[in-house]
Amino acid sequence: MPSMTTSKVSRWDQHGREHVVHVRKSGVRRQLSCATCDWCRAVQFLPWLKAEEHLAEAHQATVDPTAA
Ligand SMILES: [Zn+2]
Numbered sequence: 001m002p003s004m005t006t007s008k009v010s011r012w013d014q015h016g017r018e019h020v021v022h023v024r025k026s027g028v029r030r031q032l033s034c035a036t037c038d039w040c041r042a043v044q045f046l047p048w049l050k051a052e053e054h055l056a057e058a059h060q061a062t063v064d065p066t067a068a
Pocket of ligand 1: 036
């Protein structure tokens with residue numbers, strides 16, 4: 001599980017390209033912004049899950065570079 005201090009979620013696609021969604025704290029919400037496209041969203045719950053969903057759906061990036 002990602003820690004609460006994680007400030008970004010990065011995934012690689014099948015071509016080895018890295019896609020990053022940055023997570024910024026904004027009051028009780030987290031502001032998500034994708035570095036690859038212009039997607040951004042404010043979410044209150046499970047920001048990392050939302051980031052992973054975006055990376056998978058928009059960029060087919062599902063490989064976690066931090067996984068052993
Ligand atoms: Zn994106």
